[in-house]
Amino acid sequence: MPRIALITGGNRGLGRATALALIEAGIEVIYTHRGDPGEKIDAIPLELTVGALETYDDFATELRRVLRDRFGREDFDFLVNNAGVGVHASIADTTVEAFDELLNVHFRGVFFLTQKLLPLIADGGRIVNLSTGLARFTGDGYAAYASMKGAIEVFTRYLAKEAAARGITANTVAPGPAATEFAGGMLRDNEQVREGLARVIALGRVGEPEEIAGVITAMLGTDTRWITGQRIEASGGMHL
Template sequence: MRRITMTNSMKIALVTGSSRGLGKNTALALAKKGVAIIVTYNRSLNEAKNVVSTIEEMGGQAVAIQLDSSDTKTFDGFVEKLKQSLQDKWQSEQFDFLVNNAGIGVYAPFAETTEEDFDRLMNIQVKGVFFLTQKLLPLIADGGRIVNLSSGLARFTLPGYSAYASMKGAIEVLTRYLAKELGSRQITVNVVAPGAIETDFAGGSVRDNPEINKFIASQTALGRVGVPDDIGGAIASLLSEDNRWVNAQRIEVSGGQSI
């Protein structure tokens, strides 16, 4: 395993929902570039610990903090734990990169989408992102970066995702407003929109259902379905110094799906 070389100018990234899936992959991709990682998890403590251990085995640095991104009432407590972790682990009062990745998926035709489904999505995908970012603003260093996660479904349409895709559309608009309002602090804000990826998202349907996988591959210019490594690396690249002038952009990482 290639070991990481840490430097005095080491950056610190907070990746929400990084105990599994695309968040985990993003955390590992950033760690490989020498970025220290704050892993957040909701219920998967052991999985979060495994991510931290993997990063430490590479020679990197990481901590894990519990976060329920659906409950804004818990955010003050999370921020206090974050402040303590920053001080204890890195003797710092701020971090550099925020990746708003935590989320869930709900598959239901429009006519069958319940208010409960809608509210669950809204609380995590929109309200949680909005107010958690707001709470974290004093802790994000000037010149820092924010990446929000959207979805290819905000551009192309597949029946059954009207509520989910609508939430992601809201995040894309929010991203532009954040970029405008945080520009005076030299903080860039962009959105990454993955296409269909082989993960456990939505019950693992893309990964585990051969017919769905084959169909999506047939609709993708590169002829296959995406894998987590396709996304984590893209986010890590976007957060590199080479992309410091990219701001207020929607970057779809889909291999050319439904074009």
């Protein structure tokens, strides 16, 4: 029976890197996108706006259809809540609209999408929620974003406790700076920014998407089945 992972926001950045890593590991991948599935890979794209909670019933119906028709299954094994948006603003400059967008995608969306999909996750499955290193250390302009991720870390601990009766684990992976499209690709393309960050990272450089994907993939593996309710930071030792 094939192992199946669902990744939200798998059309780019860390989500795409994770999809490719899981495919390489022999896992079937379904990923969500907001209208642009990205470069074609050996995975199944499904459209979903994570912040639009009113669409979750239809999404779950479509997911069930794909699981049944493509894989002959009624459930899947791994959920990676990765989809996100970035808002860079000081507390003084954060608008209600920007705050609500972050809330809907990073917290309300993760909470209620997980609630909707839990009945479809196989017993003994795995859930990984994406947090951020900014929930431990601070960075200018990320108070609202990091606060949502802090909420995700608390949610994950409660989720781990409630899901344990079914043998399902739940953990957070908290990336540090990584060279993706996030924040307009600044960490990927701006050498001045990269050099500045490297000075406060123990390993002396910004991370690569594949390195974060490797951690996520490891947390879905059988060797980590005894880990649950934990925060795993992959930041190269930033601000130690």
